[in-house]
Amino acid sequence: MSLSLLLFPALGFLLLLLSKKLTPPSLGCLISFYQNRHRLLTWYTELLSESENQTIVVHRLGAPRTIITANPDNVEYMLKSNFSNFPKGKPFTELLGDFLGLGIFNVDGHLWSLQRKLASHEFSTNSLRDFTVQVLADEVSGRLIPILENAAETNSVLDMQEVLRRFAFDTICQVSLGMDPSCLDMSRPVLPLSAAFDSASEISAMRGAAPVFAVWKLKRALNLGPEKDLKDAVKVVRGSVDEIILRKKEMMEDESGGDLLSRFLGAGMESEMVRDMVISFLMAGRDTTSAALTWLFWLLTNHRDIEQRAAEEIKIGSDLGYNDLKEMNFIKACLCETMRLYPPVVWDSKHAANDDVLPDGTPVFRGNRVTYFPYGMGRMEALWGKDRLEFRPDRWLDETGAVRMVSPYKFPVFQAGPRVCLGKEMAFIQMKYVVASVLRRFELVPVRDERPVYVPQLTAYMAGGFSVRVRRRGNVV
Incomplete structure (x- = not known):
């Protein structure tokens, strides 16, 4: 999944105006914002629903309009x-530059086009699949x-969100770097790369939430x-990936691997650009799939x-070979419906050149700044x-049971257009x-009854985790 920055509005610095009613800033707007500061996603959604054209304009002191x-028409235009x-x-x-460098998700123009062309070729190959x-x-x-x-045998409580995050990091590291961080092996210490990645991601998200960008720039x-x-964490991440690149080059003298790093190096790309590219892919694939899976498993328990x-x-x-997975239309419908309600990335922003x-x-x-808002x-x-708030996977299926085609500009969780x-x-x-492997064997039972809280950062997550007990499914399929 692609990386998108959550430029979350800063508390106390917003003046919000409906796009059809552009009036001068007023105290009433500030009061309304203060009253709704704990439910901003819902508030924005309500305002967009009430707007004739599903568009609002935000004025923030010290930041671009x-x-x-x-x-969807605006999304397609952008x-x-x-x-x-x-x-x-x-x-x-600037926000992610110290972390992602000149990687594909943090550049425009020629650098983006060059990396996109190479990555597009590799992602389209059957061998990578x-x-x-x-x-x-x-x-x-x-x-x-x-x-x-083990959890089912011992009746112990698992934080399924954390398990899925570790699983996703193991998987994306193996696919992108050809190395196994073994995060799901609880008997082994956490790799410095994993811990540093967590830290760099969190602090980068904090930059986007800063009331005044000049503050983090001064710090x-x-x-x-x-x-x-952040500087220390980025040093660890880049140093770790640089070491992996050196080892990979030595190994490639004898044989090449199937991972993305091997493919990019084999294409003759410079080490620094390759490093930034694979760090971008780690960021993009690390928490997005685990976030979607966490919310899907919670929805299924209800x-x-x-x-x-x-x-x-x-x-x-x-x-569970590729052809078996391809035929799982209902499971794909469940995933799409989950991401419609709980998108891994709440919103994505572009900046007008003219x-x-x-x-x-x-x-x-x-x-x-022009922002499209998948959550809303x-x-x-x-x-x-009218049933938009209901979890109804059948809306994604046609009368034959095939997955219905939906415009990516109506459902832009994977972006669309040239940057899809x-x-x-x-x-x-x-x-x-993951869904098929878990559902054919187990049922998950939430420990808490209350509705979980959806928290938007670089990737949205479930506040407090998703604590469950695991039961073996009665009739294993």
Whole structure:
């Protein structure tokens, strides 16, 4: 899945105006914001629903004018029709630049085009797909299933969110780097790379949430507080990946591997650019799939009839090869419906290179931030109907049971247009494999009854984790 920065609005610094009612800033706007500060996602969704064109304009002191939209026509215009006028832009790339460097998810123009062309070729190969399925098979059978078996045997409580995060990091490291961090092996200490990655991701997210960007920039210049910690964490991440690259080059003198790092080095790319590229892929694939899976498993515990249908789709004796996974339409529908309601990335921003006008008539000025809002889009009655808040996977299936085609500009969780997520198919393979492997053997029972809280950061997560007990499924399929 592709990386998107969550430029979360800063508390106390917003003046929010409906796009059709552009009036001067007023005290009433600040009061309304303060009253809704604990439910901003819901509040934005309500405002977008009430807006005639599903677009609102945000004014933040010391920051560019920001347009937030849930209008598919606007999304298509940004991501496809006038793609060249809506790059990520310097305000975005500065936030993640220290961490991701010149990797594909943090650059525009020629550097992006060069990396995209190479990565697109590699992601389209059957050999990478087969390599990914083999990694999944080994990780699931060797680590994930034994952990769940042990939890079922001992009646112990598992934080399924943490288990899935560790699983995802193991998997993406093997696919991207050709190395196994063994995060799911609880008997081994956490690798410095894993701990540093956690730290760098968290602090980078904090930059986006800073009330005034000048504050984190000053701390970075003085090497203070979180910015010092970020610098130290990035040093560990880059140093670890540089060491892996050196070892990989030595190994490739005898044979090449199936991982992305081997493929990029084999294409003759410079080591520094390769390093930044694979760090970007680690970031993109690390928490997005685990977030989607966490929310899906929680939703299934509240819809046991849907869970049973998903379990029945898994063929008896299936080895979960690519063709078996491809045929799991209902499980894919469950995943799409989950990401509609709980997208791994809440919103994504671009910055206008020149003055423009969106299809709904909203004016855009050079330097404006233009943000599309998947979380709100999934809750628009105009897009999904009156049952938009219900978990109903059948909305994704046609009368034959095949997955229904839905515009990526209506459901932009994988972006769309020239920057559409290269790892989309890989993400579905991984998620289907995990869902099928778990549902054919186990039922998860939440320890807490209360509804979990959805927390938006670089990747959204479930506050407090997802604590469950594991039971063996009555009729194993």
